[in-house]
Amino acid sequence: DTYRNQRFKLIPSIVEGPWIVKRGIGQKPALVGTKLHQTYHHGPNYLELCLDIGSSAIATASTNLCISHAEHLVTDVGFVLQGDEENELPEELLAAQQCRHIVFTDQKPLVRCNEYLRLQRLKQRKMTATSRAEAEAIQM
Template identity: 40%
Template sequence: MAGPDCERDYSWIEKVKSGGSVPCLEPENCSNGWATPPGDKFMIRGPNYLSDKVKIPGGGYILKPLGFDWIKGPTKIGNLLSNTNHRVRRAIDDETARGNNPFVWAFNLQIPSKDNYSAIAYFVALEPIQDDILVDKFLKGDDTFRNSRLKLIANIVEGPWIVRTAVGEQAICILGRALSCKYMSESNYFEVDVDIGSSMVANAIVHLAFSYLTTLTVDLAFLIESQTQEELPEQILGAVRFSELNPDSAGLYELSSEVGSGSLQSSLPTRLWKSIGLGLPQLLHLGNQDFSSPISDNANGGLHSEADEKNNENS
């Protein structure tokens, strides 16, 4: 049985989980908050996927959920964990000073808008990553390798028909092939800043979804795609659910005086929204296709729906 010392060791995680601008709640009822969805909600590549194309429920996660931030800033927010005043970075530094060695992952989804919103999911590994496994190769790999492997699975759990149609059923995206990603790796954290505004199609879909944000419940899973037999079956790093987020609930991001201007990137001009020019029929058609190319998941392409993948496998 775990003693008091073990409980104290993990108390910092609970503090981070409850420290954001929106609360950590139960998955079944997390209005204007966030939660950890069941892993079985996501379908991932099974042990013989390369030969039988069979996917399996996701199951458990590699990493522990650590927190979620819903924030906004004067310009696009990035490189958060280099900011020593940021609450998660402070928690990392405090634990390191106590002789512990947590390794934190941050997935920062930069949402194109005039208020520069970011939705950031944090996860933590409490034990060292084993050498030569896929996660280790990803952390040690170059950006080309990372761009070819980091996968996002998105499910619209609740939401209006128009958003469900635009996003598709269980949309799958190799992030670095569809969007511009910036990776920051240090001894105790790994951050990915995902610029959703870097893709015209993603830009338009997210702009549509943002209009219905207070009615949406969304599940997002992050994983490293398995592309060889020895890497199978896939495992999900971590997942987050956010529900009915209110833009007014977003916290204001404060930049550390130690962090240079490179951490706040130039925002997307408002006039871009007027220049998108995508009619609704086009948007709904594009929503179920690759952000970057019409390649299916079987060929390790970009965004597509689960239905698209089944059609490709049967053709």
């Protein structure tokens, strides 16, 4: 994971929004794995990256700033794999997203990534245990 943490780069941009948000977020690329706790999950055809925003006071404050002004924001976020060697340059965009004027009504509190994953694993174990019990009951 150390290698991955050194590679995943996020490039934020506030396209529309209040000056305070534009100033607070900026457009500086960041290797988020050096600033946030990241968890990786993978299977045969996918790699999932979970960023724990709560692991950094600055990231938490930045997120709260954006949420408080979300209805007035248009944001672009680019994702790039960091190129360190000559053969890895120029870097190319891996993915991008745009969020426009999000309204957070009836929002639920954010659950930390690790807590969410722990709950998912518990749910999966419970389902597996239930399936085993049902299979054993059928065999009897």
